[in-house]
Amino acid sequence: MSGLASRSVDAKRSEDARMESAASQVAALLAIDPVGLVGAVLRGPADPKRDEWLEALRKLLPAGVPWRRVPLGIADGRLLGGLDLAASLSAGRPIAQAGLLAEADGGMIILPMAERVESQLIARIAAVLDSGVLRIAREGISMARATRFGVIALDEGVGDDEQVTEALSDRLAFRIEFDPAALQRAAPVMPTRVEIEAARRRLMQVRIPADLPQAFCAAALALGIPSLRAPVFALRCARAAAALAGRMEVTHEDAALAAQLILAPRARQVPEAPAEEPEQPPEQQQESSNAETQQREEQPSLEDLVLAAAQASLPAGLLAGLGVAARQMARQAAASGRSGMMRRSAQRGRPIGARPAAWRAGLRLALVETLRVAAPWQEYRRREKPHHAALVHIRREDVRIRRYKQNSETTTIFLVDASGSAALHRLAEAKGAVELLLADCYVRRDRVAVIAFRGRGAEVLLEPTHSLVRAKRSLAALPGGGGTPLAAGIVAGYAMAEASRKRGQTPVIVALTDGRANVTRDGLGGRAVAESEALESARLFRASGIAALLIDTAPRPQPFSRDLASAMGARYVPLPFADAARMSATVRQAARAPASGP
Amino acid sequence: MDGAVAGFRPANRSGQEAQLSRRTAQRPSGEKISKAVASPMRPAYPFSAIVGQDEMKRALMIAAVDPSIGGVLVFGDRGTGKSTAVRSLAALLPEMAVVAGCPFACDPAAPLASCSHCSALPKGRKPEKRMVPVPVVDLPLGTTEDRLAGALDIERALAQGVKAFEPGLLAAAHRGFLYIDEVNLLEDHLVDLLLDVAASGENVVEREGISLRHPARFVLIGSGNPEEGELRPQLLDRFGLSVEVSTPKDLASRVEVVCRRDAYDRDAPGFMKQWAKEEARTRETILAGRKRLSSVTLPLGTIEQAATLCMALGTDGLRGELTLVRAARALAALDGDLEVRTVHLRSVAASALRHRLRRNPLDETVATTRVEKALEDVFGA
16 A cells, blocks of 8 residues: 555645546536436535536537436426327327427436435436437337436435435446535636537547556456446546547546546445555656556556555545445335335325226325326217217226325334343343333334244244233243344344335334344354354344344343344444333334434 | 427327237337437347356346246346346347238237237138247336237327227237336336236237237346345246346456447447357357257156255245246257256256245345255255
8 A cells, every 4th residue: 555655646646636626527528428427426415516517517518408407206207208288188189298308318317306316216217328218108109219318416415324326326427525615625627618529529539558447447346346337437437538638548647537536436445455566666657657558568557556546535434434335225225116114005195106096985086197198088088979978088997096105104023032141131121121112102003023032943922913912911921041042033033024014014123132142043052153143144134224223131231232233233222221211212212213323 | 398209209100001000119120219219229239248147148048949938037236237138139039920910910820819910811821921020128117007008099099980909018029028127116007917918928908998808928028126126026926037147256257348348339330240240159049949949858857856956945836847947948959959958957947946935034145055055955066
């Protein structure tokens, strides 16, 4: 590392200066190759500076290219295209209307509040980005139309767990941390539209050094970037940078810039220091960055240069952020696609569109949607049944019902360690705390379930129920004693949580254990194996994104319990001296904010 | 906003004589596409130029050789060429013969009795035949069920007073492939419709006074990213083969992916030309495999092995065995073997069985490992 650093001091200084105006660089590069580089994530609060950046980008793009904002809750009909209701009604035949994505062909779409965009919308946009074709089959319209647009995602999330999903950010070349103050410092030197156009004409003629793809790939691997889109983007970025500078060949400078702009923001790990690192005199470095192609063999490898450049601009606190990234992944896995958590409901909650269904009592009719479906048929139906006096002919298959999304009922699953060691310590207190919690659950009309693990395995004492009495009874009867099959307990808790999620409920697991795992999943003894199995199960559990709370009931807080909690993604609460009432208060707090981590 | 936007013509107005008008928009060489072009369409990235991902390519080729396998599910990381592979498959498929003018692309050798067009043709005379590309139909997200199942052609109903059925994507995919990208994000009511049709091979339409059924047998291909959500078990079960793709881990393959991608981006036609020979070879392999398929023998011993394997893994029902054996046979045909052997069984076992294992709730990620372990137990290392 030190070798790399000392060798690239000069390079770094100039890079620092360039990073100051990274945002304006990005705008220029994007304007040169909007198809190849696709777009950027701008992270930061809504700010006039951000609007200025957008305006600057717009000025660099050819005059009059489409520029469309995509509102957060846009309906499919507007996004993809569909039936033009008003025109169809007046014409008496279906008239199609182009969607926003078709309108944006050749230009840019802007996604405000991109951190909150739903995966359904992302998937629709991504399909066009990936294939370059907008495919539609809806409301009587079928077509496939070549469509290309860039995407600017405005990520206004605060905090690490509020970010644009990777499904989108992976497909956009650039990420800019938008710090308005930094922009103020640097006077952005923007190229003119004419310069951009010249660069664009040059773009496809720009040659790349033969070892550049290898250098980008190796650097991406070293930085722990799994997606292959990163080196592809880096290559395109380097080419655009060369074209902008008026070069016909990508130089080391361009490669370094690409590494900074594309690779560094995606880094997931700090690369290990290379084993052998020959000290390079600064002169040689100087020479190499100006070197010609034929000399490439003798230069310090391009690979090192690219890596050093990326490393120089790694986001601060990368390592600290890694845990966050993992949590975010788990959260995304949990939040999207699956049923449960947010439940689709027929009657209550936030409207999320309409769907065809046989109408029955209790469903909400989506009147406008229904009329929209029926509209083009009116003339035909009137002709078919001329004596029918109805003003509007609506048939059963037209009926659309509203769908709603609502926060679902919570199922609190108590995972109680009833082993001998726990019993010794505080099983009685744990029981007391659970009873208090049961009272809370009753007030909130939550469901509760109880799983105990002791001896050779886990046992479901109580399936999810509203019945407080049954829960109390099953707890009171809970005997203590035997080994601690912690892994089996976690698996049983997960299985139940997953089942309740499938039924549309939000599970919260409250595990009470002293962490003294000593029984394996096969029911055999052995502390080492049992602990590693418990950690393994905990890691798999975490991927599910189910909210959990681990209460350490041991007399002194156990390091292993803490590790276990972090492996599970659970909030860790050591309760060496707490009484049942305080325990209850803690759980209540966790249940109220199940998504936030420790 | 009027209907004059380029390419946005709501319905087929080709003025065909036929009572039923076959849509061409989804056909690879459809006339509508060329009319609709705004940005230029690029040729699909060649199948043979995809680096690695052998399991995925093999599964797709197996499905191309024997459509009765029942579809392929491709699940895995972003940016691994899932949809690229499926879209490029279209270019490899040999043309198929259809009855000229038949809206459902009936096979002239065996026109279906349920087809209203072909059953109305004069008996005793061979129907006129036409060669068309095998359809690879995209089912885009946001599709409405009238376009999936088909509906009354309202333009013709209004203009000519004819009650004409306008076939949907299911009809367009008949005898070909139906591809759903991000299959785990597909709307529930479309999944239901799809499951029903995939199971029966027939699409039943009852709307706007139209009452009709038409054949819809297709190879269902789905792709998605497991992070975006799970697949309903009923749908999972419809796929014969399930493959997992991940980004290549070794530097050499990664560099190769990036270089080829770059070459394609810079000069797509040139890249196509460069790979034309390789593509022709792959096409030849598929064609030869198809021809050979019926003559590949399946020894009793191999069937027993397949059954033993499925029992060892505890797969539900018999679909596992059946798919495993069929896939092994298709692979043997592709490899130029005339007998299914253990090696074929082993190669396809993971694809055919990994999605049929009874789930251990926390063990989903290691389904492949379980299949491999069972393979070792049954066949020895």
